[in-house]
Amino acid sequence: MPARPVYAFAGDLLLAHGPLGEALPVVHAAARGGLGVLVFDAATGKVIDLDLRGTADEALARLAPLSGNKPEGEPEKRGPGRPKLGVTPREVTLLPRHWDWLSSQPGGASVALRKLVEAALRETEGPTQARRARDATYAFMTAVAGDRPGYEEATRMLFAGDWTAFDAAIEAWPADIRQAVTEMAESSWRNGKGR
Template sequence: MMTSYTAFVTESWLATGPRNHIVETLRGMPETERASDILVFDDETGQQVDFDLRALAQEPAPPKRGRPKLGVTSKEVTLLPRHWEWLAKQPGGASATLRKLVETARKAGLPDRSKRDAAYHFLSAMAGDYPHFEEAIRALYADDRSRFETLTAKWPTAVRDHALGMAWGQ
């Protein structure tokens, strides 16, 4: 799954998509008065990220280990002996079972707490000085969407809507 990012210029939404799309969009923009007016966020974590616009707009090449044509890289997994024993008894072995478990978890989506944390990280960077910020964060973690919407009604639409999408989906 490719990571998705969202870019803002001051309080306005600019673009959402994979890294290449964001980099190309930013490269095509007229110069802003302050570089700090442009913020890019990882949509899964809500963390602010920086892209070097001078670099090629490609994802970094994966290391040449594992099965590179399949996108497989070698990693280390630390488990207790009883875990390895259980995995060895599963159809397809340990690797196939771990892949199935990971895919099942990915399809289930992020837990609510992770979604709230991502929205919080985003809002801390974008809305920390907006009115009712602390109350809105309390509503976010209380899973009170209605109160969150009421408290953020006068915030810039792009900021509010992105946070709602991160926390509750739209």
């Protein structure tokens, strides 16, 4: 069952928040009841297009491709590299002095490159997560509150990291939208400048 976290809204009302597989029955029932429902990916802030035809169980069964799981019985595709380790070869262009340095490292070029990439990933993890959270919050805010009073100020404060002014700018928004925006931005606050 897809664990992708979502926010499902009907207008200003939050219908469901949590894993997509758990939210889908609520979304399906609301759509069948004639409500216009928008489902947002919590990680990106973008609308997810769902196929809600048939029963809730049928719609749920169609979610397997969204979760990244391959359908049963489909053979695993194999290509070059070490597929059991998830390794696929790619071409890297470096100067001769770079190759000389890499080959002199313990374990050779591959080990040295992996260590360098892992160190860079660890170093930029917080700022990268903060940027992604900010971008997701911005995408979500634009979709649900782009025409609301305080939107432009909230956007400026989101990117400036002024959380007091951000809270003030969204204060007049409906409670469910305000709550979702704040929750989405919290990762930015945790990994960025703090709140």
